[in-house]
Amino acid sequence: MSQLIYPLRGGVHPPENKQQSLQTKLQHSAIPAELILPLSQHIGAPAEAIVNIGDKVLRGQMIAEPNGPFSAAVHASSSGEVIAIEPRPIPHSSGLWGDCIVIRCDGEDRWVPRTETENPYALETDELLNRVRQSGIAGMGGAGFPTAVKLRPPATSPIDTLIINGTECEPYITADDVLMQQRSDDIIRGCALLAHMLGEPDNILIGVEDNKPEAIAALEHSLAHLDASEVPGIDHIKVVSFPTKYPSGGEKQLIQILTGKEVPSGGLPAHIGIVLQNVGTTVAIWEAIRYGKPLTERITTVVGESLKQQGNTLVRIGTPSAFVLKQFGFDEDRCARLIAGGPMMGFSLPDINAPLVKTSNCLLAPSHQEMPDPEPAQACIRCGHCAEACPASLLPQQLYWYAQAKDHDRLQAHNLMDCIECGACAYVCPSSIPLVQYYRASKGEIRQAAIDKEKSDRSRQRFEFRQKRIEAAEAEKEAKRLARKKAAEAAKAKAAAKPAPGSAPADPVAAAMARVQAQQDDPAEQLAKLERAFNNASNRAKSAEEKWQQAETDEQKAKLEARFKQAQVRMKDAETKLAEFKQSQNSSSLAVDSDDPIERAKAKAQQRLSMSPLEKARNTLNSLQERLKKAQQKAAEADEDKKGAMNAAVDKLTQKISDLKQEITDLQATAPGPGNESPVDPDSIEDPIERAKAKAMQRLSMSPTEKLQSSLKSLESRLNKSEEKLASADADQRPALETAVAKLQEKIATVKQEIREAEPSDNSPAASASEPQVVAAVEDAASAAIAKAKEKAAAQASMSPEEKRQAQVESLKQRIDKAQQRLDNAMAENNDNIDAFKLGLEKLQNKLAELEAE
Numbered sequence: 095m096s097q098l099i100y101p102l103r104g105g106v107h108p109p110e111n112k113q114q115s116l117q118t119k120l121q122h123s124a125i126p127a128e129l130i131l132p133l134s135q136h137i138g139a140p141a142e143a144i145v146n147i148g149d150k151v152l153r154g155q156m157i158a159e160p161n162g163p164f165s166a167a168v169h170a171s172s173s174g175e176v177i178a179i180e181p182r183p184i185p186h187s188s189g190l191w192g193d194c195i196v197i198r199c200d201g202e203d204r205w206v207p208r209t210e211t212e213n214p215y216a217l218e219t220d221e222l223l224n225r226v227r228q229s230g231i232a233g234m235g236g237a238g239f240p241t242a243v244k245l246r247p248p249a250t251s252p253i254d255t256l257i258i259n260g261t262e263c264e265p266y267i268t269a270d271d272v273l274m275q276q277r278s279d280d281i282i283r284g285c286a287l288l289a290h291m292l293g294e295p296d297n298i299l300i301g302v303e304d305n306k307p308e309a310i311a312a313l314e315h316s317l318a319h320l321d322a323s324e325v326p327g328i329d330h331i332k333v334v335s336f337p338t339k340y341p342s343g344g345e346k347q348l349i350q351i352l353t354g355k356e357v358p359s360g361g362l363p364a365h366i367g368i369v370l371q372n373v374g375t376t377v378a379i380w381e382a383i384r385y386g387k388p389l390t391e392r393i394t395t396v397v398g399e400s401l402k403q404q405g406n407t408l409v410r411i412g413t414p415s416a417f418v419l420k421q422f423g424f425d426e427d428r429c430a431r432l433i434a435g436g437p438m439m440g441f442s443l444p445d446i447n448a449p450l451v452k453t454s455n456c457l458l459a460p461s462h463q464e465m466p467d468p469e470p471a472q473a474c475i476r477c478g479h480c481a482e483a484c485p486a487s488l489l490p491q492q493l494y495w496y497a498q499a500k501d502h503d504r505l506q507a508h509n510l511m512d513c514i515e516c517g518a519c520a521y522v523c524p525s526s527i528p529l530v531q532y533y534r535a536s537k538g539e540i541r542q543a544a545i546d547k548e549k550s551d552r553s554r555q556r557f558e559f560r561q562k563r564i565e566a567a568e569a570e571k572e573a574k575r576l577a578r579k580k581a582a583e584a585a586k587a588k589a590a591a592k593p594a595p596g597s598a599p600a601d602p603v604a605a606a607m608a609r610v611q612a613q614q615d616d617p618a619e620q621l622a623k624l625e626r627a628f629n630n631a632s633n634r635a636k637s638a639e640e641k642w643q644q645a646e647t648d649e650q651k652a653k654l655e656a657r658f659k660q661a662q663v664r665m666k667d668a669e670t671k672l673a674e675f676k677q678s679q680n681s682s683s684l685a686v687d688s689d690d691p692i693e694r695a696k697a698k699a700q701q702r703l704s705m706s707p708l709e710k711a712r713n714t715l716n717s718l719q720e721r722l723k724k725a726q727q728k729a730a731e732a733d734e735d736k737k738g739a740m741n742a743a744v745d746k747l748t749q750k751i752s753d754l755k756q757e758i759t760d761l762q763a764t765a766p767g768p769g770n771e772s773p774v775d776p777d778s779i780e781d782p783i784e785r786a787k788a789k790a791m792q793r794l795s796m797s798p799t800e801k802l803q804s805s806l807k808s809l810e811s812r813l814n815k816s817e818e819k820l821a822s823a824d825a826d827q828r829p830a831l832e833t834a835v836a837k838l839q840e841k842i843a844t845v846k847q848e849i850r851e852a853e854p855s856d857n858s859p860a861a862s863a864s865e866p867q868v869v870a871a872v873e874d875a876a877s878a879a880i881a882k883a884k885e886k887a888a889a890q891a892s893m894s895p896e897e898k899r900q901a902q903v904e905s906l907k908q909r910i911d912k913a914q915q916r917l918d919n920a921m922a923e924n925n926d927n928i929d930a931f932k933l934g935l936e937k938l939q940n941k942l943a944e945l946e947a948e
Contacts, residue, residue: 097299097334100354102347104485105339106518108265108438110305115268115397118405120276123421125172129197129412130449131157132184136232137239138164143195149176152206154388157195160227166240166452167230169388171410174199183445185415185434185454187534194449197412208386215290215326222291222383229382230452231389235259235270235343235372236435238453241379244371245291247364253292257352257370258285260302260309261343264436267456269393270373272406274302274309277377278316284376286325287383292369298331299352300373303338310335340438341516345370347485359512374455394450396422398459400429409450415457416446430465433458437465438517469526480519480529486512490519490529497532502540510536624672631665643805644841711758718754722747799849806845813838816922834922899945906942913938 134140141158151157151170158168178196186192211217227242247253258281262270274281285298302310313333322328336342336351346357348370355366363370371379374392381387390411397404402423409418415432416424426446433440434448435456450457480490489508496504513533520529638661642654725747729740816838820831893901917931 097332097352098354099334099336100351102339102342102351102485103487104483104518105341105347106483106521107338108340108521110338111266111397112268112271112305114404115266115395115406116271118403120272120393121405121407121421123407123409123413123418125199125201125203125410126413126417127199128177128414129171129174129199129410130182130414130447131168131171131195131197131412132182132449132451133158133168133193133195134184135168135238135411135451135453136166137237138162138166140193141165141168141230143179143193145176145179145195147176147179150174151176151197152204154206154208154390156228156230156388157197160240164240164243166232166242167228167388168195169230169390170197171390171412172197172199173202173204183448185443185448185451187441189444210385211383214287214380214383217383219291219293222287225383226379229378229388231375231378231382232452233372234374234378234392234452234455236439236453236455237345238451241371241375244364244369245288247292247369251364252367253295253364253369254367255297255299255353255369256285256289256292256295257348257368258288258298258300258373258376259343259345259348259370260300260306260313260373261348262306263303263338263340263343264438264440264456265340266397266458267395267436269395269406269455271306271309273377273393274306274373275312278309278312279320280377280380281313281373282316282320282328282331283325283384284380285331286327287380288369288371288376289327289330294327294330295367295369296330298327300331300333301348301352302333302335303342304335305338341485341514341518344485344514344516346514359509389452392450392452392454394418394454395456396459397456398429399461399464400425400459411452411454412449414447414449415443418450418457419446419459424459428461429459430462430467431460433460438521439515468528471527472525474525474527477524479522479524483518483522485516485518486514488513493536494527494529494532497536500536500539502536502543505536506540510540513537621675624668624675628665628668628672631661631668635661635665637661639801640805640808643802643809643845646844708758711754715751715754715758718747718751722751802845802849806842806849809838809842809845813842831922903942903945906938906945910935910938910942 133143139162142161143158145151145157150173152173153170155170156167157170157176160167174197176195177198178194180194180196181191182194182196184190184192184194214222223242223245226245227240231241233239233241233244260270260274260281262268281300285300289295289298300313302313304310310333317328317331317333320328334352341347342351345363349363349366349368350356353368355368357363357366378389378392382389391408392411393406394409395406396418401419402425404422407418407421415434419432432443432446433456434443434454435441435458437458437460440456440458474491474494476491478491481488484490486509488510492508493505493510493513496508497510510533515530515534517530520527523529635658638654638658642651642658645651645654722744725740725744729737729744732740813835816831816835820828820835823831913931913935917928917935920928920931
């Protein structure tokens with residue numbers, strides 16, 4: 095069919111030597127004993143092995159998956175067992191080894207189950223591209239670019255031309271020629287399928303050199319007898335024949351010949367709306383989509399005078415070269431060198447056992463007479479033949495000089511990366527200079543330099559970022575230090591400028607000591623301090639008693655009992671001090687209306703001591719209401735960071751006021767009349783402090799059995815609450831609640847057993863006789879605790895400020911752990927003090943954060 099042809103610039107006409115391999119029919123290579131499948135048979139990242147040594151595999155089974163977008167899968171070429179995953183010699187111009195999966199074939203050649211598709215043209219593009227990627231198809235014309243990537247051009251570059259490369263311009267190679275002769279129908283079908291994936295481009299051109307008349311006839315015959323119902327878009331497919339010239343099979347050169355367009359330097363064909371695929375790749379895509387066959391075999395030309403027989407063979411990928419050569423009668427002594435590929439662009443194989451891969455289109459084994467050793471390189475005579483032969487319009491002579499000088503900047507300025515390494519310049523060079531080898535080495539150096547520069551840039555960026563971070567941290571610390579210094583100087587200046595009233599000392603230390611002394615002289619402050627001490631001692635005694643009752647081993651019980659007795663002594667001591675202070679205040683004169691604030695505070699404290707519970711509750715209500723007004727005002731003025739905490743404080747005060755109003759109502763309803771002095775049940779007292787006092791006094795008068803019975807009652811109440819919570823809990827909370835219920839049941843059983851054991855001996859003389867010993871033991875424990883506290887205070891006095899701060903940090907961490915444990919226990923047992931535990935834990939955490947920030 096007629097098509098405008100554009101002449102190729104440059105190029106050469108080496109001897110074709112194609113008839114040697116076309117004398118026999120296509121052979122089918124036997125199954126080797128071992129298959130060696132490199133993980134890198136394509137441009138881009140190597141595939142990642144997904145099988146292990148000892149695994150049984152079938153033909154077509156994926157054994158290595160793509161590792162990134164520019165990668166291709168690898169499949170087993172026959173059934174067998176994986177015996178090694180290790181470096182082996184591979185066909186590469188560098189001569190380096192590569193990671194390979196080695197399969198010992200079982201000779202059965204069993205396939206994995208395959209999925210056939212009756213109408214591939216009906217599938218969506220994404221599904222087709224995914225199948226191509228999963229089939230491990232890469233360019234089979236020599237470069238090995240992952241096909242799925244090539245078929246997904248940028249959205250900004252619509253494709254209007256699809257070119258199928260059947261040129262095969264390299265001397266000796268006839269693999270594509272044989273494929274076009276025998277699989278022409280599948281090539282046409284594959285063209286239509288590729289066009290479907292690319293959005294139906296207007297032009298579909300199959301380019302073939304005119305030295306392949308049988309292949310051209312076969313393709314034209316397929317176009318004639320296939321119709322549009324079987325192959326959609328067949329009317330757009332054209333077979334284009336053009337004069338033979340090397341290297342017209344290069345991607346950019348074939349595009350120029352068929353379309354007259356040039357791919358820009360550093361660009362891709364997709365940038366000018368063209369996609370180009372090899373005929374072998376086209377057939378592999380058709381077989382993968384239509385029959386579900388991944389790429390496991392290809393046609394390879396085996397040629398050279400050191401062989402008894404020359405021809406083309408359908409060989410499994412991974413077959414060792416030595417196995418294929420043996421089938422063609424290879425004589426190693428006659429062979430000058432073994433070449434992977436053709437004589438122009440091929441390279442010597444480093445090992446005869448290197449396997450055939452997806453890009454292996456030829457094994458060339460020439461004799462010494464057929465391909466003698468090259469002449470020694472001589473000096474360049476500047477004849478210019480290399481520039482005339484270059485199909486990429488480069489200046490090979492200048493590139494050669496810059497490559498010798500390792501001047502990478504000038505090499506890139508002269509577009510070294512546009513060199514397709516066709517070897518035309520070296521072929522025509524009268525000085526026998528191996529120009530292509532210089533270019534390949536320089537390209538590798540430039541790529542490695544780019545990689546090293548990228549790594550260096552990343553390291554430099556990390557270093558600079560680290561330096562900036564350190565400088566910012568130092569600047570922040572210096573700013574904080576200056577701010578603290580400025581604040582201290584301002585406070586000192588303010589204290590020095592403030593006139594001292596009366597006997598108030600001007601020294602800040604003396605002023606602080608005076609304020610502390612004034613607080614100590616304040617009766618209201620002393621009373622509040624003594625009440626807090628008594629309440630804390632009562633709570634500690636109660637907690638110590640509960641832990642003692644819940645102890646599991648005798649050793650724990652002994653220790654916890656001593657702690658409980660010690661807590662009782664402290665509670666009695668605090669109660670005695672509180673009573674003595676109240677007694678001393680009863681005799682002092684009241685001066686509520688006095689102008690002196692200290693006297694007025696003393697009078698109010700003394701007055702509060704004489705109040706009834708109802709009067710105290712009313713007085714507390716007024717105080718809470720005043721505090722609520724102030725808290726609401728602060729919450730309205732607070733910023734966003736503090737607003738949450740202020741609103742929580744307002745809610746807490748509101749709840750306290752509501753509870754206190756209910757308490758006042760209950761007190762008014764149950765207030766006893768005059769002369770009613772009957773004992774009151776502690777549980778009936780609403781005021782928590784008064785209730786704790788009553789319970790503590792009541793517990794001191796209990797016998798051991800009564801104490802156990804009281805603990806039993808408390809445990810049973812907690813068990814009922816936990817069981818109620820367990821009944822309504824969800825699946826995530828049930829395990830923790832079930833554990834808590836089981837522990838409470840175990841404690842109740844233990845307490846019941848202790849009650850049974852203690853009942854006969856409660857009133858015995860031995861029990862009465864042991865009371866002095868218990869009191870003595872408690873007194874000894876208290877004395878030891880006091881001595882220990884004195885030792886701790888002495889040790890802290892000798893510490894440096896940093897050591898004190900570290901000790902405070904460790905102490906706060908221990909208190910936080912204990913507070914967290916108490917909160918967890920309270921939540922598991924549905925304790926009424928959960929909110930208090932949470933607030934206490936939050937305060938400790940805030941203190942620790944402030945201390946660590948200093």
